[in-house]
Amino acid sequence: MIRPPALGEFEQVVLLAILRLGETAYGVTVRAEIVACTGRAPTPGALYTTLDRMEDKGLIQSHLGDSTPQRGGRAKRYVKVTKKGRYALIEAQRQYQSLLRGLDLLEGGTDA
Amino acid sequence: MPSSRFAEWMLSRFIGRSRASTVVGDLLETTQRRGDLWFWTSVASVIVWPFWRKLFGYIAAFFLADYVSDVLSHSIHNVYATHQPTMNIAMLLGALEIVAKLLWMNSAYSLFRFGFKDHFAQLALALSGLATASVYFWWSRPVILPCLFALTLVIFLSVLTASRRAALLALTGAVGLGFVGWYAVVVGANVLHHHDRDASVLIYLVTSATDVVIVLIALTACSRMRRVFSPAQQLSPSLH
Numbered sequence: 235m236i237r238p239p240a241l242g243e244f245e246q247v248v249l250l251a252i253l254r255l256g257e258t259a260y261g262v263t264v265r266a267e268i269v270a271c272t273g274r275a276p277t278p279g280a281l282y283t284t285l286d287r288m289e290d291k292g293l294i295q296s297h298l299g300d301s302t303p304q305r306g307g308r309a310k311r312y313v314k315v316t317k318k319g320r321y322a323l324i325e326a327q328r329q330y331q332s333l334l335r336g337l338d339l340l341e342g343g344t345d346a
Numbered sequence: 347m348p349s350s351r352f353a354e355w356m357l358s359r360f361i362g363r364s365r366a367s368t369v370v371g372d373l374l375e376t377t378q379r380r381g382d383l384w385f386w387t388s389v390a391s392v393i394v395w396p397f398w399r400k401l402f403g404y405i406a407a408f409f410l411a412d413y414v415s416d417v418l419s420h421s422i423h424n425v426y427a428t429h430q431p432t433m434n435i436a437m438l439l440g441a442l443e444i445v446a447k448l449l450w451m452n453s454a455y456s457l458f459r460f461g462f463k464d465h466f467a468q469l470a471l472a473l474s475g476l477a478t479a480s481v482y483f484w485w486s487r488p489v490i491l492p493c494l495f496a497l498t499l500v501i502f503l504s505v506l507t508a509s510r511r512a513a514l515l516a517l518t519g520a521v522g523l524g525f526v527g528w529y530a531v532v533v534g535a536n537v538l539h540h541h542d543r544d545a546s547v548l549i550y551l552v553t554s555a556t557d558v559v560i561v562l563i564a565l566t567a568c569s570r571m572r573r574v575f576s577p578a579q580q581l582s583p584s585l586h
Contacts, residue, residue, distance in 0.1 A: 261372035279391030282369055286361065286396075298364075301371065304378065306350050308371030 238322035239291055247272060248284050249323045252294065252315050260299070260310040261285070285313060293319030350374055353389045360393050403458035407451040408561045414450045414478070418443050421482055429485045439484055441525075446477035448524040451564045452517060456572075465513035466572055472500050473517070512575040519571035520564070527563030531556055 241249070251267040252259040259267075261282065269275045288294045295316050298309040315323070350370050357366035369392055377385040394401075422439060431439065453474045456467035476493050483489035504514040535556045 261369065262375050265376075277391045277395070278369070278373065278388040279393075279395030282361070282365075282392050283395045286365065298368070302375075304375050305371035306374050308354075308367045308374070310371065311365070311368035 238318065238325045239293070241293075241322050241326045244276070244280065244284055245288060245293070246323060246326055248281070248288065249293065249315055249319055252313055253320075253323075257312070257314075259314065260312045264313070288319065289313075292316060293322060353385070357389060357392060360396075399459045403455040404561065404565060406454040406458055407565055408558070410454045411447050411451045411561060411564075412557065414447050418446060418478070418481055425482075425485065431484070435484070439481060442477060442484075443481050444525060444528055445521060446474060446481055448521045448528070448564050449474040449477055449517075451524070451561060452520055452568050455565050455568055460572075465510050466516055469500070469504060469510070469513050469517055473497075476500070516568075516571040516575035519575070520568040523567035523571070524560075524564035527567065528560050531559050531563065 247268055248264060251264045251271070254271075255263050255267055261278075264285075265276060265278070265281055268281075285294065285296075289296055293316060294313045296311045296313045299312045301307050301309045353373075354366050354370045357369060360366075361369070370389075373385050373388050376388075422443060426436070449470055453467065453470040456464060456470055460467055462468070476497050479489060480493050483493075501514070504510045
């Protein structure tokens with residue numbers, strides 16, 4: 235069985251944001267979704283570099299979409315998670331879950 | 347509205363025309379809320395982000411090589427005066443000094459670019475230490491013998507697993523190519539020096555450029571060799 239590629243934390247965040255957005259995922263909405271869900275605003279450099287790298291690794295796919303006057307007539311690059319990306323994300327989350335099992339971190343709040 | 351055409355042209359030099367166009371479109375869409383300053387800092391971050399490790403790796407390698415070069419040359423000069431090596435040992439030490447500098451360059455560059463967990467970086471660092479200790483203490487048997495033992499051990503451990511074997515081959519190739527490049531550049535600079543003895547400014551420029559060219563050759567060899575022998579480990583571990 236082929237092992238899925240290992241994912242960094244930010245790659246997982248981006249993949250989850252894309253999955254949450256579905257058909258409407260492109261640079262601006264992905265960034266907004268990350269800000270809304272995590273409170274962290276990634277720099278455009280980090281976001282676009284990660285998107286390009288994940289596309290090169292076959293974790294996401296992109297296609298050009300519509301353009302608007304707001305964008306100076308430039309097309310949007312919509313992205314979606316591939317089967318390989320979904321598999322890698324599931325594996326990464328499974329690893330987190332197995333580490334969390336037996337701990338009451340989420341129930342116990344932030345008390346030490 | 348910022349000069350988006352210029353931004354797009356600039357970005358397309360780094361990430362390709364199609365991607366540059368969509369990125370500038372995204373930035374323009376957001377700029378209406380955040381302003382021109384945000385637009386230009388974002389353009390800069392998209393350009394710099396993929397390359398910052400490479401850029402800092404080059405800078406660190408250049409300064410470390412310069413520092414090591416000074417320290418080793420000084421040390422060899424002092425040791426020569428007290429221990430007076432034979433011609434053969436002197437030539438061997440001269441070659442080992444260049445190898446040590448090349449190894450330090452590869453260590454600094456690969457640590458920045460690929461991180462400490464990278465096998466190539468670990469191997470380069472271990473061999474840099476051994477080569478430097480050997481140049482310093484070539485006359486002292488209690489130091490040289492453990493160094494030789496450690497070198498044998500490092501090489502033995504490196505051939506045991508495929509990824510470490512690939513790192514060893516890549517590092518050997520990188521140092522070999524770097525050595526040839528170094529020799530060619532130094533010989534070229536000497537030839538120029540002999541032809542143009544009076545043009546001191548030109549000599550100064552050529553000598554300064556020599557250091558930069560040597561670092562560029564050594565690190566290009568490092569990148570190429572890694573790509574040949576360890577294509578699966580091209581991305582930084584922290585970015586996986």
